[in-house]
Amino acid sequence: MVFFALSILVLASSAFLALASGGLAARARIIGAGGALLGSALGLVSVLKVLFMTGAEAYAGWPAFSVPLGRLALSIDPLAAFFLLPVYLLTAFAAVYGAEYLGAGGGRRTGAAWCCFNLLTASMALVFASANAVLFMLAWEAMAVSSFLLVVYDHHKEQVRRAARIYLVAGGAGALALLLLFSLLGASSGTLDFAAFARPEGGAAAAAFLAALLGFGLKAGVVPLHVWLPEAHPAAPSHVSAVMSGVMIKTGVYGLVRTLGWLAPWDGWWGPALLLAGLASGLVGVIFALAQHDLKRLLAYSSVENIGIILMGLGLGVTASASGSTAVAGLCFGGALLHALNHSLFKGLLFMGAGAVMHATGTGELEALGGLAKRMPRASLYFLAGAAAISGLPPFNGFISEFLIFLGSFGALRGPEAPALWSVAVLLALAAIGGLAGACFARAYGSVFLGEPRSSRCHSAHDCGAPMLAGLALPAAACLFIGLFPSAAAGPAAAAVSSAFGAEPGAAFLSAAELPLAYVSAGALALVLLLALAAALRVFLLRGKVPAAGPTWDCGYAAPTARMQYGASSFAQPLTDFFRPLLRTAGRHAPPDGYFPRGSEFHTEAGAVFYNNFYAPAALMLRRAAYRFSWLQHGRLQFYILYIIGALLALLLWKL
Amino acid sequence: METLETATRFAAALLLAPLLPGIVNRVKALFAGRKGRPTLQLYYDLAKLARKVPVYSRTTTWVFKAGPAAGLAAAVCALGVLPFGGRPGPLAFEGDFLFIIGLLAFSRFMTVLAALDTGSAFEGMGASREAQFAVFSEPAFFLSLAALSRVTGEFSLAGMFLSLTPDSWRAAAPVLALVTAALFIVMLAENCRVPADDPDTHLELTMIHEVMALDHGGPELAYILYGASLKLWLFAALIAAAVLPRHSGSWLYDGAFFLAAMGGIAAAVGIAESAMARLRMLKVPYMLMGGLIFAALALLFQTGR
Numbered sequence: 022m023v024f025f026a027l028s029i030l031v032l033a034s035s036a037f038l039a040l041a042s043g044g045l046a047a048r049a050r051i052i053g054a055g056g057a058l059l060g061s062a063l064g065l066v067s068v069l070k071v072l073f074m075t076g077a078e079a080y081a082g083w084p085a086f087s088v089p090l091g092r093l094a095l096s097i098d099p100l101a102a103f104f105l106l107p108v109y110l111l112t113a114f115a116a117v118y119g120a121e122y123l124g125a126g127g128g129r130r131t132g133a134a135w136c137c138f139n140l141l142t143a144s145m146a147l148v149f150a151s152a153n154a155v156l157f158m159l160a161w162e163a164m165a166v167s168s169f170l171l172v173v174y175d176h177h178k179e180q181v182r183r184a185a186r187i188y189l190v191a192g193g194a195g196a197l198a199l200l201l202l203f204s205l206l207g208a209s210s211g212t213l214d215f216a217a218f219a220r221p222e223g224g225a226a227a228a229a230f231l232a233a234l235l236g237f238g239l240k241a242g243v244v245p246l247h248v249w250l251p252e253a254h255p256a257a258p259s260h261v262s263a264v265m266s267g268v269m270i271k272t273g274v275y276g277l278v279r280t281l282g283w284l285a286p287w288d289g290w291w292g293p294a295l296l297l298a299g300l301a302s303g304l305v306g307v308i309f310a311l312a313q314h315d316l317k318r319l320l321a322y323s324s325v326e327n328i329g330i331i332l333m334g335l336g337l338g339v340t341a342s343a344s345g346s347t348a349v350a351g352l353c354f355g356g357a358l359l360h361a362l363n364h365s366l367f368k369g370l371l372f373m374g375a376g377a378v379m380h381a382t383g384t385g386e387l388e389a390l391g392g393l394a395k396r397m398p399r400a401s402l403y404f405l406a407g408a409a410a411i412s413g414l415p416p417f418n419g420f421i422s423e424f425l426i427f428l429g430s431f432g433a434l435r436g437p438e439a440p441a442l443w444s445v446a447v448l449l450a451l452a453a454i455g456g457l458a459g460a461c462f463a464r465a466y467g468s469v470f471l472g473e474p475r476s477s478r479c480h481s482a483h484d485c486g487a488p489m490l491a492g493l494a495l496p497a498a499a500c501l502f503i504g505l506f507p508s509a510a511a512g513p514a515a516a517a518v519s520s521a522f523g524a525e526p527g528a529a530f531l532s533a534a535e536l537p538l539a540y541v542s543a544g545a546l547a548l549v550l551l552l553a554l555a556a557a558l559r560v561f562l563l564r565g566k567v568p569a570a571g572p573t574w575d576c577g578y579a580a581p582t583a584r585m586q587y588g589a590s591s592f593a594q595p596l597t598d599f600f601r602p603l604l605r606t607a608g609r610h611a612p613p614d615g616y617f618p619r620g621s622e623f624h625t626e627a628g629a630v631f632y633n634n635f636y637a638p639a640a641l642m643l644r645r646a647a648y649r650f651s652w653l654q655h656g657r658l659q660f661y662i663l664y665i666i667g668a669l670l671a672l673l674l675w676k677l
Numbered sequence: 678m679e680t681l682e683t684a685t686r687f688a689a690a691l692l693l694a695p696l697l698p699g700i701v702n703r704v705k706a707l708f709a710g711r712k713g714r715p716t717l718q719l720y721y722d723l724a725k726l727a728r729k730v731p732v733y734s735r736t737t738t739w740v741f742k743a744g745p746a747a748g749l750a751a752a753v754c755a756l757g758v759l760p761f762g763g764r765p766g767p768l769a770f771e772g773d774f775l776f777i778i779g780l781l782a783f784s785r786f787m788t789v790l791a792a793l794d795t796g797s798a799f800e801g802m803g804a805s806r807e808a809q810f811a812v813f814s815e816p817a818f819f820l821s822l823a824a825l826s827r828v829t830g831e832f833s834l835a836g837m838f839l840s841l842t843p844d845s846w847r848a849a850a851p852v853l854a855l856v857t858a859a860l861f862i863v864m865l866a867e868n869c870r871v872p873a874d875d876p877d878t879h880l881e882l883t884m885i886h887e888v889m890a891l892d893h894g895g896p897e898l899a900y901i902l903y904g905a906s907l908k909l910w911l912f913a914a915l916i917a918a919a920v921l922p923r924h925s926g927s928w929l930y931d932g933a934f935f936l937a938a939m940g941g942i943a944a945a946v947g948i949a950e951s952a953m954a955r956l957r958m959l960k961v962p963y964m965l966m967g968g969l970i971f972a973a974l975a976l977l978f979q980t981g982r
Contacts, residue, residue, distance in 0.1 A: 392796075394738045405740075405790075414783040415776065424779070428772045434827050434980075441827075441980055448823055449973075452816035459786050460808035467793030467804070473736055540770035544754060547768065548780065551750035555900065559746060562896040566730045573734040573795045574892050576881045587793070587801020595809040599962070 025097060025150060028064035028109075029143050031056055036139035042132045050120050053135025057116035057142060061109040064146060068109060071102035072513040088155050090207060091214040096152035103358060103517035104149045104275045107365030110499070111267045112142045118373050118492025119260035121485065122380060134174055138261060141167040141269070148272050154203040154213040161199065161272070165192040168269060171261045172253050184252035187632075191239055191249035198236030199276075205229040206283060218283040226284055230291055233280040234298065241273025243332065244302040247325045248632040251309070254324065255317035255385075259376020260492070262317060266324045267369035271361050274331055278358075278521050285522075287339055296336025296443055300450045303329025305603070307457040311464070312597045312604050312627035314589065316375045316385040319465055320368065323411065326454060327364040331357045333447050334426040341433050341440045342526065349432040349440065351515075351530030354522055356425030359514045363418040363503065367410040370496035374404035377489055378469055381482035387468045387589035389478060394470040396482040401470040403493035408462040410500040413455050416545035418503035421510070424541060425534060427451060432533075457596070464592045473583035505545050507538045590625060597627075605630050682928065686761040691753070693936070694910040695719040695903065697943045701870075704947025719906060723899050731895030736796040744791020745893060745900035751784035752907035758834065759914055762935030763924045765835030773833045774822050777911070778815065781867070784904070785811055792889035799881045803888035806958070810873065810885075813965035814866045820972035821859040825919065827979045828852055834915075841922035855975035857920050862968030864912035864946075866961070868905065871950040873961050883958070913942040 035056020042048040087093075097105065119138065123131045144167060147160035169192065173185040205228060207213045209221035220226050235246070242250035250270070254262045277295075281287065306326030313319040334357030342350035377400045378393060379385045394401040410417035426447070433444035474480060484490065503510050511534055519527025575581040590597075597604055608625035699716035706713025715721070733741070755777045757768040766773075789807055792800040822837075828849050831837040846853055866873040869886035881888050890901050917938035925931055956964060 392736070394740060394794075398738075409783070409786065412782070412786060413779070414786055415779045420779050424772065424775050427775050428832075431772065431775075431823065431826055431832060434823055435830050438980065445820075445823065445973075445976055445980070448819055449816050452819040453812060455782060456808075456812035456815040459782055460812060463786055463789045463793070463804070463808055467790055467801075471738070471740060471790065471794040472796030472801075537770055537772045540768065540773070541776060544758070544768055544776050547757065548750060548754045548783075551753050552746060555746035555750045556743075559742070559896050559900075562727050563730070568730055568895070569732045570735050571732050573736050573797045575797050576799055581797070583796065585798050586796045587798050587805060592793075592801060592805045592808070595805060596812060599809075 022067060022095070022097065024063045024067035024070075025095070025146070028060045028062075028067070029146060031063060032060035032139045032143035032146070035060065036136040036143070039132050039135035039139065046124060046129070046131050049130075049132035049135050050124050053131070053139060054116045054120040057112055057135075057139050060139070060142065061113040061116070064105065064109040065113075067097060068102045068105045071097050071099055072106065072516060088153075088213075091153050091155065091212045091217075093156045094152045094214065095147075095150045095156075096216075097150050099513070099516035099520040100275075100278065101149045103362065103513055104271060105146060106513070107271070107362055108142065108145050108149065108268050111264055111365055111369045111496070114369060114492045114495050115260035115263050115373065117495075118263075118376070118489050119258070121488040122260055122376055123258065134171065134258070137167045137170045138264075141171065141261075141264065145268060145272065149275060152215045154207065154215070157215075158196070158199065158203070162196060164269065164272070165196070168257075168261070168265055171265075172257045174258050174261070175256065181256040184249075184256040187249045188253035191246075195236045195239035198232045198239070202229050202232040202236060202280065205232065215279070215283075220284050220286075227288060230280070230284055230288070233277060234294070237273040237276035237280070238298065239273070240276070241270050241328045241332075242302070242325045243273075243298050243328060244305045244325060245631050245635070247302065247306070248629065248636055250325060251313075251318050251321040251629065252632075254321040254372075255315065259317070259372055259379065262320075262376070263369040263372035266321060266372055267365040270324060270328060271365065274328065274335075274357075274361050277332075277335065281335070281339065282521050287343060289343060292336050292338075292340030292343055293443060294336070295332050295339060296447065299329045299332025299334075299336055300446060301329070302326065303333060303450055303454045305329075307454050307461060308600050308603060309627065309630075311457060311461045311593050312600075312606060314387050314627065316378065316387060316390075316465060316469060317372065319387075319461070320371050320375060323458070323461065324364070324368055326458065327360065327368070327411070330423065330426065330451065330454065331360050331364070333357075333450065334360065334429070337426070337430060337433060337440070337444060337447050338522075338526070340443050341429070341436070342522070344437050344440050346433060346436045346440065347525050348529040348533045349429050349436060350522070351518060351526035351528070352425055352429030352432060352533050354518045354526055355511070355514045355530035355534060356422050356429055358517050358521075359425060359510060360419075360422035362510065362514075363410070363422050363500070366496045366499050366503070367407045367417075367419060370403060370407040370493060370500065371411065373489070373492050373496075374400060374407060377404075377485045377493065380485055380489070382478040384476075384478055387465065389476040390469045390474070391472045391583065391586065392470070392474040392479055393482055396479065397470075397484045399484050399490055400493060403490075403497040404470065405466060406497040406500055408466045410504070412459040412462045414459070415541070416501065416504045416548050418500045418507075418510075421504060421507040421538070421541065423451065423455070424537075428534070428537060460593070460596060464589055467592065468589040472586045475583055475586070475588070505542060505549070507542055508535065511535065511538055603630070605634075682764070683767045686764060686932070687757065687767060689932075690756050690759070690761055690910060690914075691907070693939075694906045695723065697909050697913060697939065698906055700940055700943035701947040701950065704944050705951050708948070708951035719902065723903055726894075726899035726902070727896055729895040731893070731897055734795050734892055737794045737892070740787075741791050741794040741892070742897060744787045744794075745897040745904065747787035748784040749900040749904040749907075751780040751787075752904045752911070755780045755911055756907060759911055760835045760838050760918060761914070762928065762932040763839065763918070764928060764931070765833075765839075769833050769835040771832040771836075773835075777834075778818060781908070782811070782815070784908075788889055791893075795892045797892065799884075799888050800891060802882070803885050806885045807889065810866055810961060810965060813962050813969060814863050817859055817965060817969040817972050818863045818867075820969065820976055821856045821863065824852060824856050824972060824975035824979055827976060828856075834918075838918040838922065839924065841919065842924070843922060845922065849979065852975045852979045853919065855971045855978070857916060859968045859972035859975065860912070860916050860919065861945075862964060862971070864909075864916065865949070866965055866968075868909045868912060870946055872953055872956040872964065875955045878955075909943075910939070913939050916942055
């Protein structure tokens with residue numbers, strides 16, 4: 022716990038020092054990135070102690086900060102530690118990466134950005150470590166504010182300002198729902214300390230569950246509450262997008278898991294509700310990701326998809342444990358939590374890879390990129406690892422967590438009827454999501470890194486410097502490590518499951534997953550070995566021969582150009598056409614006309630369907646309704662003071 | 678002794694797989710009244726390709742060369758999991774079929790990337806179609822295995838197929854028949870056979886799998902062809918084990934029976950190819966949906982039983 026307090030202290034003080042360094046970009050960089058690194062290292066010590074040394078769970082009460090209905094205490098149990106692990110890992114990677122990425126800001130003052138970055142990390146760490154609702158909400162709002170400030174980093178762009186506004190509104194709405202949740206829990210248990218929370222009576226429990234689903238779902242980006250995510254995440258600088266998409270949205274998952282712990286025993290419909298929310302997020306997220314033209318927006322939608330996979334795991338786990346299948350529940354919970362960790366690693370890697378591409382070419386537009394694998398060989402290799410991992414392919418970590426959830430759903434299939442039918446839905450959705458995600462990331466990698474450059478922007482691109490490459494290589498190595506040695510991650514995941522849902526599912530997870538994971542590990546190693554053998558055999562067969570170089574065979578066409586390649590839109594077109602009713606892709610199409618066509622045009626745009634068709638009209642209606650009350654807000658200060666006095670008096674009278 | 682037997686079975690699968698496309702071609706030639714290629718043609722092709730010097734497009738990178746190697750490595754690795762003649766593979770475990778599906782997805786991902794690496798519009802077309810069909814065939818494959826898992830109550834391929842007996846056909850014939858049909862459809866699509874794709878087509882525009890290999894030559898093409906035959910072996914073995922569950926004590930008898938079943942399935946593929954034309958490209962997803970629905974029905978019947 023000392024290390025944890027120290028890490029918060031280092032992060033906070035380096036944040037303010039970086040701010041004070043003013044216009045000196047070099048100093049801000051050293052203080053900001055250095056502070057983030059040191060803070061993460063200190064925090065990692067406390068986290069690893071909890072995860073790997075049994076009985077290291079520590080409470081550090083601070084009686085000095087006693088508040089009404091409890092005290093501001095910190096606690097790191099294995100569940101919190103499991104979520105803190107990616108916070109610190111990704112902060113460290115992003116800090117190394119950001120040192121170069123922000124340094125090239127072109128004379129921008131980066132002190133404020135580093136300040137917000139370190140505050141964001143500190144507040145996220147506090148969210149996971151707080152043991153009291155008041156402290157939790159304080160940290161939660163600090164996290165929202167610091168990330169908001171980072172989203173508006175490029176505030177000279179109108180699109181970024183718009184994204185930031187949407188983000189701010191979404192954050193506020195989520196916090197309101199959480200206040201409702203904590204009021205309900207506090208009213209039933211008489212305290213706001215997490216440890217003493219008890220399940221409210223009757224309908225209040227269901228209301229609390231819905232409030233949690235709304236509040237935490239907003240932060241996690243659950244469909245249909247995800248509209249802010251594809252706007253805000255791409256707007257931030259790439260290393261911040263990495264932290265936001267990789268870790269910050271996991272605070273929503275963490276909150277849901279904690280709430281499930283407080284509200285046990287669960288009502289029968291909660292599991293299916295979570296499962297359906299996950300199903301919708303997973304499918305909608307990946308289908309929209311497939312239709313995006315911008316690399317960072319694609320990644321943001323894919324975060325929605327992965328949150329969906331996590332929620333499906335949680336939902337099936339809840340459903341199964343309601344029917345008494347502890348082993349299935351353990352596998353689903355463990356898979357979901359492990360997927361949260363895995364997603365942090367590969368999504369962080371991919372966002373930073375996207376940043377490297379934009380750094381080198383100045384654009385993230387898929388149709389303007391291409392051929393970067395030749396120009397940025399190392400960054401493209403790491404990006405490929407991330408793309409394979411997020412598509413759930415062996416030998417990477419994404420496969421491991423999806424494997425566990427699959428194993429859980431196959432287990433549920435053998436059990437009683439209700440979870441069995443839900444597990445069919447999960448199986449079907451997960452399989453479809455797997456195929457779609459593979460298509461989506463093959464498309465992303467193919468159109469950015471392979472083939473010929475589609476615009477002149479790519480010609481002068483080159484690999485980024487050592488810090489940014491290190492920021493990519495480290496998470497890539499972590500993805501491969503968990504993929505090859507999944508048993509190493511199973512222990513901490515089991516501990517997290519135990520501390521969240523009780524010792525039984527945790528132990529069941531460990532015993533049910535141990536052997537399959539050992540075999541998967543052997544299989545993944547065999548795959549790597551076979552790959553090496555195939556490569557060696559190729560070298561052997563080609564010994565002493567010099568392969569010739571020529572143009573690409575294009576059906577005998579002699580003068581192919583880069584524009585004749587299959588583009589990102591054409592690659593996805595069969596699938597986007599199939600899902601057209603959902604995607605509502607808008608487009609202009611002027612086909613070539615006549616015997617000597619002068620020109621033609623094809624333009625499509627993947628709109629923000631949920632925002633345009635639901636939230637924007639709803640916001641307009643709300644604004645119209647609010648306008649009727651505008652007489653309340655007239656700008657006269659004395660009346661405002663009267664409102665305040667009136668409200669206070671009313672409160673006093675109510676309390677009497 | 679056990680290790681030796683397992684190794685023998687594994688080696689037999691690796692050696693015999695290129696025979697399957699040969700059988701398919703013999704059957705097709707027989708139907709068309711042609712003389713046809715020798716049954717061992719693929720072996721000759723592989724030997725020839727291994728000696729050839731490839732030409733690489735200047736557009737390509739290492740991904741182009743990694744694609745075929747990844748496809749072959751994944752197929753060999755998947756064979757390690759696969760049961761052979763009612764005996765478990767060397768790497769059989771609870772949930773092993775999930776690993777096989779992961780390996781197939783890995784091989785597909787790398788093949789698609791290798792195709793995109795050439796920057797050719799035709800290869801891009803094939804890659805796009807391959808990615809599209811996978812979205813429909815993968816769920817169908819999953820659901821068929823889920824139905825089998827529910828019928829047998831087992832988690833591993835070996836377990837499933839060991840506990841399938843002629844009696845399970847008597848008890849759950851509709852379920853198993855639907856599963857077999859779904860698996861057969863998935864096999865045709867995944868292995869690019871008629872009616873999903875025509876391996877003998879000569880027009881780039883209509884190709885799917887072949888077009889992705891247009892720029893590959895020499896050892897890489899050999900890897901692709903050999904990997905494809907291993908994949909056909911894999912699916913045929915799954916169907917053989919599901920349709921003809923028979924376990925006697927003697928592994929010689931079981932193995933011979935299994936090999937005969939494999940030949941039968943290859944002949945069935947050849948008959949299907951001779952009897953029907955390929956579907957229009959736009960109709961292939963409907964066929965895969967049909968497979969998906971077969972598998973879903975099987976699962977529903979089994980869950981309701």
